[in-house]
Amino acid sequence: MCEWCFKHGDGGKWYNNARLYRNELADEYNAGEYLEEQWKNMETLFIRKIMGFNSIGLGYKMQMPIIGRLIRKVVEGQIHSEKENRNPVRADGHFGQVLPLEDAQHIMGNLAAEPIIKNYCVCRWMQRGVKDAVCINFGQLSEVIEKHTRYIPEGVKYRLDREEAIQALQEQNEKGYVASVWFQPVPYINAICSCESPECGGLRLRNDFNLKTVYKGEYLIDIDIDKCEGCKSCVRMCQFNALRYLPSVKRVIVDLDKCFGCGVCRHACKHDALNLVPRESIPGQAGKY
Amino acid sequence: MTKKTSIKLDYSKCHTGASTDPRECRKCLFVCDPAVFLMHPTLEKHPDPHNPEIWRVDAIWLSKCTGCMKCVEVCPEKAITVKPGDSLAIIRGF
Ligand code: SF4
Ligand code: SF4
Ligand code: SF4
Ligand code: SF4
Ligand code: SF4
Numbered sequence: 001m002c003e004w005c006f007k008h009g010d011g012g013k014w015y016n017n018a019r020l021y022r023n024e025l026a027d028e029y030n031a032g033e034y035l036e037e038q039w040k041n042m043e044t045l046f047i048r049k050i051m052g053f054n055s056i057g058l059g060y061k062m063q064m065p066i067i068g069r070l071i072r073k074v075v076e077g078q079i080h081s082e083k084e085n086r087n088p089v090r091a092d093g094h095f096g097q098v099l100p101l102e103d104a105q106h107i108m109g110n111l112a113a114e115p116i117i118k119n120y121c122v123c124r125w126m127q128r129g130v131k132d133a134v135c136i137n138f139g140q141l142s143e144v145i146e147k148h149t150r151y152i153p154e155g156v157k158y159r160l161d162r163e164e165a166i167q168a169l170q171e172q173n174e175k176g177y178v179a180s181v182w183f184q185p186v187p188y189i190n191a192i193c194s195c196e197s198p199e200c201g202g203l204r205l206r207n208d209f210n211l212k213t214v215y216k217g218e219y220l221i222d223i224d225i226d227k228c229e230g231c232k233s234c235v236r237m238c239q240f241n242a243l244r245y246l247p248s249v250k251r252v253i254v255d256l257d258k259c260f261g262c263g264v265c266r267h268a269c270k271h272d273a274l275n276l277v278p279r280e281s282i283p284g285q286a287g288k289y
Numbered sequence: 290m291t292k293k294t295s296i297k298l299d300y301s302k303c304h305t306g307a308s309t310d311p312r313e314c315r316k317c318l319f320v321c322d323p324a325v326f327l328m329h330p331t332l333e334k335h336p337d338p339h340n341p342e343i344w345r346v347d348a349i350w351l352s353k354c355t356g357c358m359k360c361v362e363v364c365p366e367k368a369i370t371v372k373p374g375d376s377l378a379i380i381r382g383f
Contacts, residue, residue, distance in 0.1 A: 043327075044330060047329060047347060056347065056348075056351065057352060059350065060352050125328070126327055127318065127326065127328075128319065129315030129328060198323055198324045198353070208352075
């Protein structure tokens with residue numbers, strides 16, 4: 001349980017709270033208007049100026065002690081913002097968390113508001129130049145995205161029912177994409193992404209600049225040493241470089257500081273050696289999102 | 290002292306309306322392993338917001354550029370110039 005659970009979880013994980021998916025909540029926060037502005041402008045996010053800085057050469061700027069600290073504070077403050085005058089083109093209040101397939105499928109089956117659509121991943125389009133229809137959006141966001149045809153997959157059925165969305169998540173996760181759930185804006189939840197690094201904007205800021213734009217998952221991987229046969233298959237699945245094969249002991253090891261608990265590596269293991277355990281059950285990792 | 294990477298694009302060659310539209314080509318985006326480039330609608334200085342019709346490519350994540358020069362080689366318009374500097378791994382903060 002992270003700070004979002006305490007603030008918005010009503011006693012459980014934030015993304016399991018049915019209230020945060022409802023239309024009434026969206027209306028209360030004027031989400032429709034926010035989403036309209038945000039999605040019209042999505043591809044310009046990283047060239048917009050934030051307090052006089054855009055993201056061009058962000059790494060060099062963040063290396064400067066005073067300016068670096070200031071940028072960190074401002075960017076994290078915006079992504080976590082719950083203020084009333086949030087700026088949609090800066091993605092204020094657009095915070096997300098990595099989650100395992102089971103949790104993502106539970107959301108699609110039980111919590112997500114209709115209509116549900118799948119659309120082109122904007123990150124992969126603007127950073128890799130490929131069209132990959134893997135973003136699952138729902139509720140008021142679907143109706144906004146449908147108006148912007150550049151995000152809508154051509155020649156396929158893009159409105160999904162719950163079963164189709166669950167199946168789509170399954171296929172994407174097995175391919176190696178990492179599931180993530182998003183507020184847009186806090187506390188309204190309307191997207192489950194299947195992300196790829198380094199294109200994903202949220203994971204980029206987290207992985208390369210350690211900005212807390214996305215939290216690690218509620219879980220961590222546990223390797224059953226007795227079952228691991230050292231086939232190395234899981235290593236290529238991990239987008240976070242958390243797994244490595246050791247020739248001396250003929251098995252894989254995990255760096256828990258790097259593990260996001262996405263669970264994607266499990267799809268590769270034929271020996272049932274990989275399982276997710278709650279982050280809270282590992283004292284050195286509890287609370288480290 | 291960190292030497293910053295500099296990457297310049299010649300928009301007279303690649304731009305919506307120039308001989309190549311980046312949305313058709315996309316080759317630099319495809320070959321760059323660290324995904325340094327961003328393809329986006331033009332952002333006018335003022336007025337904001339942007340011009341949604343005119344697209345171009347900018348090099349954004351300069352500190353992630355490894356100086357491999359693949360983008361320079363692949364660009365059919367010879368529109369990209371890279372002056373490699375230091376590539377930075379994860380920025381941990383202070
Ligand atoms: S957050 Fe992930 S899936 Fe969503 S648009 Fe970005 S990379 Fe694509
Ligand atoms: S080791 Fe952790 S981060 Fe890597 S794929 Fe497995 S669960 Fe995900
Ligand atoms: S896939 Fe399973 S058996 Fe193979 S190395 Fe990974 S944990 Fe071990
Ligand atoms: S030189 Fe290589 S790493 Fe740098 S921008 Fe070009 S393709 Fe990317
Ligand atoms: S490779 Fe050259 S022409 Fe093609 S999109 Fe990139 S900059 Fe433009």
